[in-house]
Amino acid sequence: MRHQTYGKLAVLAFALVLVSFVILGFTRAIVGFRTARLLAAPTTLLAASLVCLLFVRGLLAWSGLRPLE
Structure with a gap:
């Protein structure tokens, strides 16, 4: 794995965490918490x-x- 690929995957992981919080927050306002x-x-x-x-x-x-390469 290259350094650049490792960095891109780290940014993707951070973005996915943020997206999950956004999904949780917006859907919680519309439907129930569960x-x-x-x-x-x-x-x-x-x-x-x-x-x-x-x-x-x-x-x-x-x-x-x-x-890492």
Whole structure:
């Protein structure tokens, strides 16, 4: 993985977290809180999995096992 790709994925993960909060906030005003959480959950899970992937990739690069190109 290149440094540039790693940075783009980090920005994407941050944007997905923000989008999930926006979805939760706007849908909460229209429907109930439980429904709003259900609608925001896929975006939140995608952001969380991307953050976990980047964390593991960063640990591998830091330890020298799989350096970034």
